[in-house]
Amino acid sequence: MPEKIYQRLLALLEAENITTLFGIPDPSFFHLFNTASDRGWRVIAPHHEQAGAFMAEAMWRMTGTPGVVVGNQGPGVANLLPAAINAAKENAPIIFIGGQRAQIAARRVKRGRIQYTPQYRYFEEAMKYTAVIEYPEQTDEIIHEAFRQALSGKPGPVYIDIPMNTMQADCDLPPPQAPEDYRLLHQPAAASAIDQAVSLINRALRPILLVGQGAFTARAHQSLAALAETLQCPVIHTYPISSFLPGCEERTFPCGFSPAGSQAVSDSDLVIAIGTEIGEPVQHGVGGHWQKNDAQRKWIYIERDANAFGVNRKIHVPLLGDLRDVVPQLTAQISAKPRTSYVEELIAIHRQHKKDYLQKAPKDLTPMHPGRLMIAATQAMPKDAVLVRDGGATSIYTWTYAQVEPRDSIWNQNFGHLGTGLPYALGAQLTINDDRRVVLISGDSAFLFHTSELETAVRKNLPVICIVACDYAWGVEVRGYRGMLGEGTAETEAHWGQQLRLDKIAEGYGAHGEFVTCEQDIAPAMQRALTSGKPAVIQIPVDGTANARDVPGHEEYSTWYNDFWY
Structure with a gap:
């Protein structure tokens, strides 16, 4: 049965479990907004498109599902650009959709076209993928590619231009495909790499988990907590007061902002880095508190982007894969090794540090x-x-x-x-x-x-x-x-x-x-x-x-x- 492209777009997003839309109403999106509301979506109109994009980003951080925000042709899309740059730096897979004048405007020689600019070009540097849906029959393949790019390897934002003539066009297409039919949903690590990592873990006396933002935006709290419980080791935040893993609150310390965290880092003989770029906030894993014992310390790094390994420091066992798949692989194969006395010492140091700071x-x-x-x-x-x-x-x-x-x-x-x-x-x-x-x-x-x-x-x-x-x-x-x-x-x-x-x-x-x-x-x-x-x-x-x-x-x-x- 024929349907409009704006209906098809909603169906494609629903296949990705998305039912919230951010954006300010405008002729480009009137039908999209009304149809979304009729289908039970939450349609949120902010007062500034940039703020709407930040709301969409927060929803991704809390759910692990990409957020979607739209901007109306010209000024609305321009208001999205700062948030798009931010999403790129925050590795946030936000789907930015720009309204645009009918595609014929892009081919005209005439000057003075109101609100028309080649919008997608402004996003190309920051986005993992940009596209213009010029013809209705391109809709599925471009939306699928957008999600494939946004969620493959290191997550990141994408931008799609939808001219008004395309948005209002008719299409007659089969039911939308399920995500597993057009993109990779699971990425476990190679068995041989897991074996190497398990060998290092079983020999380690003072391992630490180095946990970054990506571990929490992946919504992997429970599986990470299970790994930490099995290891009975300190958990080091790359930034202070990140999210805490359930059951690990007392033995979680910031690197450099607590003497307990600094000591845990300096004393460690193994680091399992998860959801982090191993960047400046941890001195790339080589400077500051990491200098002591660096020659003896081994590193296991769980990362979806193969190009990230070995950039900032040597990695002894790279585990290429999605941490949501790799962490359970590790936990299933390692044995619990009590480290109670050492961890309790660190907990006491951290408690005293917090108590001392209250006096300041x-x-x-x-x-x-x-x-x-x-x-x-x-x-x-x-x-x-x-x-x-x-x-x-x-x-x-x-x-x-x-x-x-x-x-x-x-x-x-x-x-x-x-x-x-x-x-x-x-x-x-x-x-x-x-x-x-x-x-x-x-x-x-x-x-x-x-x-x-x-x-x-x-x-x-x-x-x-x-x-x-x-x-x-x-x-x-x-x-x-x-x-x-x-x-x-x-x-x-x-x-x-x-x-x-x-x-x-x-x-x-x-x-x-x-x-x-x-x-x-x-x-x-x-x-x-x-x-x-x-x-x-x-x-x-x-x-x-x-x-x-x-x-x-x-x-x-x-x-x-x-x-x-x-």
Whole structure:
């Protein structure tokens, strides 16, 4: 039976288990949006396409399923481009779909074509795949190739242009194929490589798991926890306060930001690296804390991209495959080896480190020290909350002073794109519905990027809690400015004034607002926000000097940039 291409597009996406669409309505997509709603899809219209793409990215982070976002011809597509670059750096398999004028516009010699540009060309550098569906009969093959490219090897975004004449065209095609009929779904490692890895693991005295963002976006928490339980070894985060594996919370340490993590790294004789690029945040596995014992330490690396092996350091056993397949292969063949005393020693060191840091956040500052905010706010969070972070100094304070070990933690760690926090929070809340709550902790400069999405949260009944640390300045950039040039009056030092009331802005959108100046008032404000059942903003002024000067772990953080200028 004939159908329209916009109907076919929805059917192809449904075959990939996708039923959420982000985008702002426009003639290119009116029929697509209405039909999607009729089919039971969630159609989310943000106030900015960039924010919609970040929401789609957060849904991928929480589900392992690609997100889909559309942009209308010309300006709408242009608004997607920054988020597309970000998705490329974050290795996020987002499907970007651009509306376009009828294809005849691309072939005309005439000048002055309103809203027409060769849009796909702007995306080519960042995308794993770009295409234009010029003819209706190309739809299936191009959509299939888009998913094949986005999800094969290292994940990444794709871009597809759909001209309006194609979108409205008729087609008569057989039922959509299942994903396993056109792309690789499973990628276990070779048996011989598994045998080599098992041999190294069984001989190791002090192995560690080095776990990066990819391990969590793969939604492999349970299988990774089973491997960690069998090994009874420390788990090292490539970044502090990433997601925690169930049952491994106490023996999980950040590399370089805790003496326990540093000791575990230096003492290790085997590293099993999973879901990480082994990049600058871990000194490429060769510098800093990794230098000690490097000649004796062996490396096992689970990676989907064959081109990644041996780039930053030597890998003794490369395991080419999807970690969702490879980790169970390993776990099934290794034997438990108790390492209780050593791990308990590390746990005690880490506990003392966290206790010592609590003393570094004075209680007598007005406005309050950022560390006190993080302590009180994270203590008041629901224990099963999804933690989202945004901002420079605020993110660093959070990973140092947080009193939680979240199962799901989201932040823009590879690209450092400010303004992702609120959209990420909304995307995450969409995935968990009312079962859990999302808590965003953000700096004010980052939060101000997309405050209009508070209206989206209200309209879609997404009860995210936004805790905003306000120094009324550019936070960590003030430290950098002063470090390079001394005190000054550059824009980094400019205070936009304490008349800024984000709680009142929230109330104007129909959300719940709180303004808190005392540490002891944070928990009651959090409880009121949770009880309201609404999206909420809790604005908390913090001491600007401490926010810039006392950024914890800055010395370690700065080692990531040793070759920044080269």
